[in-house]
Amino acid sequence: MYKISVIPGDGIGKEVMEATLHVLEVINVEFDYTFADAGDEYMEKTGVALPQETLDIVKASEACLFGAAGESAADVIVKMRQELDLYVNLRPVKSYPGTKCLFDNLDFVIVRENTEGLYIGLEDETDEGAIAKRVVTRKASERICKFAFEYAKKTERNKVTAVHKANVLKKTDGVFKGTFYKVAEDYPEMELDDRYVDATAMFFITKPEMFDVIVTTNLFGDILSDEGAGLVGGLGLIPSANIGDSQGLFEPVHGSAPRIAGKGVANPAAMMLSAVLMLEYLDEYEEARRLENALVNVLQEGKVVTQDLGGSASTMEMAAEVRKKLEA
Numbered sequence: 001m002y003k004i005s006v007i008p009g010d011g012i013g014k015e016v017m018e019a020t021l022h023v024l025e026v027i028n029v030e031f032d033y034t035f036a037d038a039g040d041e042y043m044e045k046t047g048v049a050l051p052q053e054t055l056d057i058v059k060a061s062e063a064c065l066f067g068a069a070g071e072s073a074a075d076v077i078v079k080m081r082q083e084l085d086l087y088v089n090l091r092p093v094k095s096y097p098g099t100k101c102l103f104d105n106l107d108f109v110i111v112r113e114n115t116e117g118l119y120i121g122l123e124d125e126t127d128e129g130a131i132a133k134r135v136v137t138r139k140a141s142e143r144i145c146k147f148a149f150e151y152a153k154k155t156e157r158n159k160v161t162a163v164h165k166a167n168v169l170k171k172t173d174g175v176f177k178g179t180f181y182k183v184a185e186d187y188p189e190m191e192l193d194d195r196y197v198d199a200t201a202m203f204f205i206t207k208p209e210m211f212d213v214i215v216t217t218n219l220f221g222d223i224l225s226d227e228g229a230g231l232v233g234g235l236g237l238i239p240s241a242n243i244g245d246s247q248g249l250f251e252p253v254h255g256s257a258p259r260i261a262g263k264g265v266a267n268p269a270a271m272m273l274s275a276v277l278m279l280e281y282l283d284e285y286e287e288a289r290r291l292e293n294a295l296v297n298v299l300q301e302g303k304v305v306t307q308d309l310g311g312s313a314s315t316m317e318m319a320a321e322v323r324k325k326l327e328a
Helices: 012-024 040-046 052-059 073-083 138-154 172-184 197-206 218-231 269-281 285-301 315-327
Strands: 002-009 031-035 063-068 088-094 107-113 123-125 130-132 159-164 191-196 213-216 239-243 248-252
Touching: 002 012, 002 052, 012 063, 012 269, 012 285, 012 315, 052 073, 063 269, 073 239, 073 248, 088 138, 088 218, 088 269, 107 138, 107 218, 138 159, 138 172, 138 213, 159 172, 159 197, 159 218, 172 191, 191 197, 197 218, 213 218, 239 269, 248 269, 269 285, 285 315
Parallel strands: 002 031, 002 063, 063 248, 107 213, 159 191, 159 213
Antiparallel strands: 088 107, 088 239, 123 130, 239 248
């Protein structure tokens, strides 16, 4: 039995979390859930977006399922990444049938450095405006690049691409690029290359099938993964994993979506796919594939899916259909 912390959070986070837990009830893996609070609504009640109690609960668990945070995201999810040293943000970009994907043959992964870059939030106001500090260290670059190569090896992928802007950001991205090629020396069997982030953004639109595993810095990874979502049907289909040496936190990319919160129409696919990533993290690969395949069957049939997928089902109706496939 795995100890799992659950943070539903804000907005549709609660709804997609309920749907996903409903589906996980019929997975052949036992979970012991501990629920915790964080986000806008909790901050309105207490003045604190992320209580220490929640951090302690996550630290004591083997993995965490996280729904969504609203305006307090920087104080919640970004802080959790830093406090728990979740230095990997893994974001798969995969085409699924029955979705509004622009390309039907995509299956690549963005490995984003999660703890530094511009997202450390070191900003100062000046007489002219403001200055932000961008930090790129060899240590962080080395461990994220090593993770990318190890992940490629483990998942039988054969190419790793470093994405940077070292022609302009010569010192910070120079460290990242140089470290990438140094780490690559330990993986001579792997095909590798590096590309500028602006060119990568273009290739996402023109030749996205050229990518397999992308490793990049924090801000670039955040932007590219949302662009990747646009290629395969939107944010409602993109999961993510935040991984450190001893913790894993799994969340959809879509955020709290306050405009549709409470209406029961949110697409639960990204949260369910985040649970797939959690099962893989726990080495429960067979059950991960069962859950993903059940979801794919529902998407492919297109009969019981949410409005953004062309259907009229509610969040829980779609969850019930996925559960039915698992039980069949």
